[in-house]
Structures are given as C-alpha cells and as structure tokens.
Amino acid sequence: MMRKLMMFALMILAVQAAWAERDSTQYLQPTESHMKEARIITQILDFVHYRDIDLNDSLSSVIFDNFIESLDGNKNYFLESDIKSFEKYRFTLDEDLKRGNLVPAFYIFNIYKNRIESRLDYALAHAGDKFNFQKNESFMIDREDEPYAKSEDELDELWRKVLKSQALSLKLSGSTDEKIKEVLTTRYERFQSNVEKYNSNDVFEIFMNSLTEAFDPHTNYFTPLNAEDFEMNSKKSLEGIGATLQQDNDYTKIVELRPGGPAFKSGEVNKDDRVVGIAQGADGEMINTIGWRSDEVAGQIRGPKGTLVRLELLPAGASAGAETKIVTLVRDKINLDDAKPVSEVIQMTENGQKYTLGVITVPDFYLNAEEMETKPDDYASTTNDVKKLIKDLEAQGVDGVMLDLRNNGGGALYEAINMSGLFIPGGPVVQVKYPQNRKDVMDSESTEMFYDGPLNVMINRFSASASEIFAGAIQDYKRGVIVGEQSYGKGTVQQVRGLNEFLRQSTGEELGLMKYTIAKFYRVTGSSTQHKGVSPDIEFPSVYSAEEFGESSQPSALPWDKIDATNFKPLNYVDDQMLASLKKLHNQRMKTDQLLLDLQFDINELKKSRARKEVSLNYDVRKKEQEDLEQRRAARVKVGASLSELEANKVKDRSLDDLKDPYLKESIRLLADQIQATKKKG
Structure with missing residues (x-):
C-alpha cells in the first residue's frame, strides 16, 4: 500500500512539474482511482477482448493519435511545436497504461485547455x-489534412477567419452588426464557461476511450457517473425527443435514437448528426450551441410533453460550416411501448391492378425477459408483436407484407432469430464466432412459416446489428426482396461489465464501466456482416457512402472475413429473373417519379455541400450561391413528369399518393411489382 501511495505521489509531482513549465497554476490531475481503473482496463483489453493484439509500441502510436484527434481533430488549437513536444510519448503510452501512469495524458490535456482558453480570449x-465582406478570401472549414499552425500569429489569422465565417453566416440570415456581436459574444462566453468546468474525470474518460477505440469502435469506457446513466439507458439523454447525446470536440453529437421517440419517428434526425442550435417553440430564437457541454444541450432540449422544440443540425459526415437543416419536434414521454412495431394498410392501384398491402415498421428488437419467464406463451417481444400484426393484416386480406427496418439499430439477437422464424421454416439464421475460433450456429426454433406470402424488407444505412442478421437471413434464404440502402455493417457482439467485477475482492470504491467486443456475427453463407452489412437487392440512392458513415468509416473496425457456410436450403421465392424485372421498373421510376427526382436532387446537393472543404468569405459570392441553390430547387419540379401526370388516366388510390416518404412509397410499389412477378412465375 505504501509503495502505491509513493508511486501516486511521484506521478502527481511529475504532472505539477511538467505543467509548471507552462507557467500556469490551473491544471487537472489524475486521481488514485483513475490509476487503478487504467490498469484494470488494460488487463480487460489484453485478456478478454475479441481482438487478440498486444498493447505495444505500435498500438501506443494509435492511442496517441486517437487522443490528439479527440482533442483537436480540426487543428484549431494546438501549435506545431506542441505536437512535436508530445511526440516523446508516442511509443511509451503502452507501458504507462500498464503501470497506471497517466501523467502524459494529463500533461497533453492541460496544454490543450490552455490553448482553448487563449483562443476564446481572442474570439471574445x-x-x-467590422469585417470586410467584399474582400475575396476563403475559409478552410475542414482542416483535417492541413498542418498545425506554426505560431500564435497563424492561429490568430485562422481564428479571424473563423469569426468572419460565423459573422457572415449570421449576416446572410439577416442579422445586424449589433446582433452579430451579441450572438458571437454570448456563444464564446458560454464556451469559456464550459471549458472552466472541465474536470479530471473528463480527461480520464477521453483518454481511456482513445485506448479502447484503438481496439475497435464499439469498445468504450464510462466514468462512474456516466456508467450509472448508461445502465439506465439514459446517458446524457434527451427524454423529450428520445435521443442520446455525447460530446464531440466543440459539438454535441447524437449517438443513439430511441426507437419510437419523436426524433426517431420524424425520419429527419440521424445518428451522428450534430446539434448546433436549439430554439423553443415555433417562434423562439435559434440559440447556437457550438462549444456547449452535452448536458447543457440536453437540458435545453428536454421539456414537458406536447411542447415544441426546433433543432438546427449539422448532418452526419458534413464538415463544419456545411449547410445545416432545421428539424421541428414535439416532445413526448418515451416508454417501452414506443419501440413496439406498428402496422398500416396501403391501398393502391398499379396498371389497373388493385393491391392491398401491409406495412410493418419495426423500430427495435426487444423482449421482456421477466415476462418471458412468467408468461412464456405471451410475453412482450418483437417477434410476438409482429406475429399479431401479421395475423391482423391477413384478416384484412393483404396481398403482401413489407417490413420497414430503417433506423433499427439492433437490440436482442434472440429476437432477430425468432422473427426470422416467422418467414422461414426453421434452420440456421446466424453464426457467431468467439476467440480461439469457437463457433455457434444459432437456429430458428420454428418448424413452419407463420407467413408465406410476398415479402420485402426495407433497410437503410442506419439499420445495424440484429437488423442486418434478420435482413441477411431473408436474403440468403431467397425468401423476400431486400430494398433500400446498404446497411451499417456492424458485425460484432459487445458485453457490458462494471470494473468492480474484475477485482479479486471488493474495496467498496465506485469504479466505471466497460463495454467491450467479445464475438463476431456471420451470415449462413459464412460471410461476416462486418463492414459489408447487407447490400439490398434493389438499391435506392443514398447520401451516406460506406467510407463516410458506418463501420467502414472507423479506422479501428474489425476486418471483414468469411467462415464456412452452414447447411441451409434456400426457399427460392426470389430469383435472378424476378430481381432483374424489379430493377428495370425501379430504374424507370427513378427517371419519372417526382418524389424520387426530388430525392435524388436533394442527395446530390447535400453531397456537394459535404464535399466542400472551404467556403468563400465574400458576401456577394455566398449570397449568389444561396440564390442559385434556391433556383435549382424551384426548377427541379420541371425535371420529369409528376406521378399525377403519369397516372392521369388511371384509377388512383389517394392513400398511396398521400405518402411523402419517397423511400416508403417506392418500396410499396416494388412490393406490388413483386406480387405481380410472383403471379407470372407461378
């Protein structure tokens, strides 16, 4: 015990000595608990993580880069000389972590904090x-590939352009000079206040996640405070709209959407969007939230059920300064029932043929474990609830069923397997591989199909994990048609445990929590869902590429691989001839259907915006860009024939025409095409 105390004291002295070189008395220090947790975490990663890699000099370099990136990914604060001074730690962090030595991490962070304070002083x-908006100059909004500033003068010039860009955006929205000054001053005063609130737990959590994410992006550490919230599934949560927030440099990022919540239901809020502004009510002023702590953002978004909040969002993958979007949401109480599947019946007429189609939206894969024990024949679960909805749809005489799995991030693996059993007559659904090549083949327990009619499944880039297992099984068995976007590509399994569980004897001390990867998923064909996810049979246009969003955008993601296929028998409800026919019809509508034309236009514009690495700081140039975009949007309605023009001589059902979701509408029409193709085949 005495040796540990002496070691801890020496480390604190080292931090103080290192920070004293910077002539400051305001520094953060690690605690003894932090040192203990660091040692436990390194042992967990070494012995129980799926990825069998050594914590050595090579991994130390990755941890070093992760930490610098997490602090200053856009290179707005550190000087080139700072980075050079940190290089002495690049290949020593592995040994430091094993010993619980956190001096280097806290030393780097304290310099970072000092640099932020200096920049905020400049901004205020x-x-x-008074900026000259007639001058022809530009601002680099994405500085990831740019060099660090060599001097304070270079940082001053960078921040002059930061302020000018923000002032120009406000001016273009109609703000006066006085209002611009007021908004920017308020923004940076709040930012300054938040920096003053940084504590040693913040530093430790950032550094530990720089370590854990070197193993894979789904392995994370939570401090005791955040661990408690995580276990309650409300970590930094926005209870009013059903979202989970996390700090991401100067931004607050949405890391999870709660199925059934207002944000999820809107279809306009996505994982990894960043909240840059909040307004209360329909007419409230939009308050910029860049630089706010995520708990403060959460506090502003929470509110009584039924009240309205407007969010300004920087879309996932977009660079700082790119075009934002405003989303209006009505707060609501989030409960388990909101995650339940819901169904609707769509009546439509296509080429003189009437169709009655059932749509089931599945937001999540869940089950009530307690009810499963007490009421094994009637417990709350995705499978049981979908089963009831199918029975009801069949009673209404539907010709086919579509399952909407968009934005379904997964959930209970058991339920993905069980729900597959509603549509296939038993057999393997997924393979799971553990360390040491131990493999499990998980079968559906069904012996016959509950529903054997026409089926399609819609997925998007935000469909992940258990959703991919279900969609992959339907595709591999050739049971139904998969439509939409390529899915996320998360093919790994995580386990959550408190650090106290790894101690030989309890000390009564409150420690944090670890979520770490223990296995990988594989389809019945042997292909991993990692990276590749599920590629739809009929692919819709998407704004999110695999390289920009999803598993493949994460440098530390586990690789794709393949194992032996299981013994399964395809049902052949779908064949190449049918898919070729559906693709032809889909491609024709992509050229004529106005909703799809509008969708493609919006996607192209957003891609252009996201691809921009710099913007003009000239008022006239930016104003013209805005006007040109509005003109292109107005002109798009003349690009192709509208749906009403195409079907003017047909008997239409308004229920289909009323759908404003282009993805949903096209999926329903593909289901009708599929039913027709099935009749011809039969």
Missing part, C-alpha cells in the same frame, strides 16, 4: 470586429 476580444 474580436467578436465585434
């Missing part, structure tokens, strides 16, 4: 500057 001193 120049928030009211």
Whole structure:
C-alpha cells in the first residue's frame, strides 16, 4: 500500500512539474482511482477482448493519435511545436497504461485547455470586429489534412477567419452588426464557461476511450457517473425527443435514437448528426450551441410533453460550416411501448391492378425477459408483436407484407432469430464466432412459416446489428426482396461489465464501466456482416457512402472475413429473373417519379455541400450561391413528369399518393411489382 501511495505521489509531482513549465497554476490531475481503473482496463483489453493484439509500441502510436484527434481533430488549437513536444510519448503510452501512469495524458490535456482558453480570449476580444465582406478570401472549414499552425500569429489569422465565417453566416440570415456581436459574444462566453468546468474525470474518460477505440469502435469506457446513466439507458439523454447525446470536440453529437421517440419517428434526425442550435417553440430564437457541454444541450432540449422544440443540425459526415437543416419536434414521454412495431394498410392501384398491402415498421428488437419467464406463451417481444400484426393484416386480406427496418439499430439477437422464424421454416439464421475460433450456429426454433406470402424488407444505412442478421437471413434464404440502402455493417457482439467485477475482492470504491467486443456475427453463407452489412437487392440512392458513415468509416473496425457456410436450403421465392424485372421498373421510376427526382436532387446537393472543404468569405459570392441553390430547387419540379401526370388516366388510390416518404412509397410499389412477378412465375 505504501509503495502505491509513493508511486501516486511521484506521478502527481511529475504532472505539477511538467505543467509548471507552462507557467500556469490551473491544471487537472489524475486521481488514485483513475490509476487503478487504467490498469484494470488494460488487463480487460489484453485478456478478454475479441481482438487478440498486444498493447505495444505500435498500438501506443494509435492511442496517441486517437487522443490528439479527440482533442483537436480540426487543428484549431494546438501549435506545431506542441505536437512535436508530445511526440516523446508516442511509443511509451503502452507501458504507462500498464503501470497506471497517466501523467502524459494529463500533461497533453492541460496544454490543450490552455490553448482553448487563449483562443476564446481572442474570439471574445474580436467578436465585434467590422469585417470586410467584399474582400475575396476563403475559409478552410475542414482542416483535417492541413498542418498545425506554426505560431500564435497563424492561429490568430485562422481564428479571424473563423469569426468572419460565423459573422457572415449570421449576416446572410439577416442579422445586424449589433446582433452579430451579441450572438458571437454570448456563444464564446458560454464556451469559456464550459471549458472552466472541465474536470479530471473528463480527461480520464477521453483518454481511456482513445485506448479502447484503438481496439475497435464499439469498445468504450464510462466514468462512474456516466456508467450509472448508461445502465439506465439514459446517458446524457434527451427524454423529450428520445435521443442520446455525447460530446464531440466543440459539438454535441447524437449517438443513439430511441426507437419510437419523436426524433426517431420524424425520419429527419440521424445518428451522428450534430446539434448546433436549439430554439423553443415555433417562434423562439435559434440559440447556437457550438462549444456547449452535452448536458447543457440536453437540458435545453428536454421539456414537458406536447411542447415544441426546433433543432438546427449539422448532418452526419458534413464538415463544419456545411449547410445545416432545421428539424421541428414535439416532445413526448418515451416508454417501452414506443419501440413496439406498428402496422398500416396501403391501398393502391398499379396498371389497373388493385393491391392491398401491409406495412410493418419495426423500430427495435426487444423482449421482456421477466415476462418471458412468467408468461412464456405471451410475453412482450418483437417477434410476438409482429406475429399479431401479421395475423391482423391477413384478416384484412393483404396481398403482401413489407417490413420497414430503417433506423433499427439492433437490440436482442434472440429476437432477430425468432422473427426470422416467422418467414422461414426453421434452420440456421446466424453464426457467431468467439476467440480461439469457437463457433455457434444459432437456429430458428420454428418448424413452419407463420407467413408465406410476398415479402420485402426495407433497410437503410442506419439499420445495424440484429437488423442486418434478420435482413441477411431473408436474403440468403431467397425468401423476400431486400430494398433500400446498404446497411451499417456492424458485425460484432459487445458485453457490458462494471470494473468492480474484475477485482479479486471488493474495496467498496465506485469504479466505471466497460463495454467491450467479445464475438463476431456471420451470415449462413459464412460471410461476416462486418463492414459489408447487407447490400439490398434493389438499391435506392443514398447520401451516406460506406467510407463516410458506418463501420467502414472507423479506422479501428474489425476486418471483414468469411467462415464456412452452414447447411441451409434456400426457399427460392426470389430469383435472378424476378430481381432483374424489379430493377428495370425501379430504374424507370427513378427517371419519372417526382418524389424520387426530388430525392435524388436533394442527395446530390447535400453531397456537394459535404464535399466542400472551404467556403468563400465574400458576401456577394455566398449570397449568389444561396440564390442559385434556391433556383435549382424551384426548377427541379420541371425535371420529369409528376406521378399525377403519369397516372392521369388511371384509377388512383389517394392513400398511396398521400405518402411523402419517397423511400416508403417506392418500396410499396416494388412490393406490388413483386406480387405481380410472383403471379407470372407461378
């Protein structure tokens, strides 16, 4: 015990000595608990993580880069000389972590904090500057590939352009000079207040996640406070709209959407969107939230059920300064029932043929474990609830069923397997591989199909994990048609445990929590869902590429691989001839259907915006860009014939025409095409 105390004291002295070189008395220090947790975490990663890699100099370099990236990914604060001074730690962090030595991490963070404070002082001193918006100059909004500033003067010039860009955006929206000064001053005063609130737990959590994410992106550490919230499934949660927030440099990022919540139901809020503004009610002023702590953002978004909040979002993958979007949401109480599947019946007429189609939206894969024990024949679960909905749809005489799995991030693996059994007559659904090549083949327990009619499944880039297992099984068995976007590509299994569980004897001390990867998923064909996910049979246009969003965008993601296929028998409800016919019809509508034309236009515009790495700081140039975009949007309605023009001489059912969701509408029409193709085949 005495040796540990002496070691801890020496480490604290080392931090103080290192920070004293910077002539400051305001520094954060690690605690003894942090040192203990660091040692436990390194042992967990070494012995129980799926990825069998050594914590050595090579991994130390990755941890080093992760930590710098997490602090200053856009290179707005550190100087080139700072980075050079940190290089002495690049290949030593592995040994430091094994010993619980956190001096380097806290030393780097304290310099980072000092640099932020210096930049905020500059921003507040120049928030009211009169900028020359007629000058032809540009601002680099994405500085990831740019060098660090060599001097304070270079940082001053960078921040002059930061302020000018923000002032120009406000001016283009109609703000006066006085209002611009007020908004920028308020923004940076709040930012400054948040920096002052940084504590040693913040530093430790950031550094530990720089370590854990070197193993894979789904392995994370939570401090005791955040661990408690995580276990309650409300970590930094926005209870009013059903979202989970996390700090991401100067931004607050949405890391999870709660199935059934207002944000999820809107279809306009996505994982990894960043909240840059909040307004209360329909007419409230939009308050910029860049630089706010995520708990403060959460506090502003929470509110009584039935009240309205407007969010300004920077879309996932977009660079700082790219075009934002405004989403209006009505707060609501989030409960388990909101995650339940729901169904609707769509009546439509296509080429003189009437169709009655059932649509089941499945937001999540869940089960009530307690009810499963007490009421094994009637417990709440995705499978049981979908089964009831199918029975009801069949009673209404539907010709086919579509399952909407968009934005379904997964959930209970058991339920993905069980629900597959509603549509296939038993057999393997998924394979799971553990360390040491131990493999399990998980079968559906069904012996016959509950529903054997025409089926299609719609997925998008935000369909992940258990959703991919279900969609993959339907595709591999050739049971139904998969439509939409390529899915996320998360083919790994995680386990959550408190660090106290790894101690030989309890000390009564409150420690944090670890979520770490223990296995990988594989389809019945032997292909991993990692990276590749599920590629739809009929692919819709998407704004999210695999390289920009999803598992493949994560440098530390486990690789794709393949194992032996299981013994399964395809049902052949779908064949190449049918898919070729459906693709032809889909491609024709892509050229004529106005909703699909509008969708493609919006996607192209957003891709252009996201691809921009710099923007003009000239008022006239930016104003013209805005006007040109509005003109292109107005002109798009003349690009192709509208649906009403195409079907003017047909008997239409308004229920289909009323659908404003282009993905949903096209999926329903593909289901009708599939039914027709099935009749011809039969």
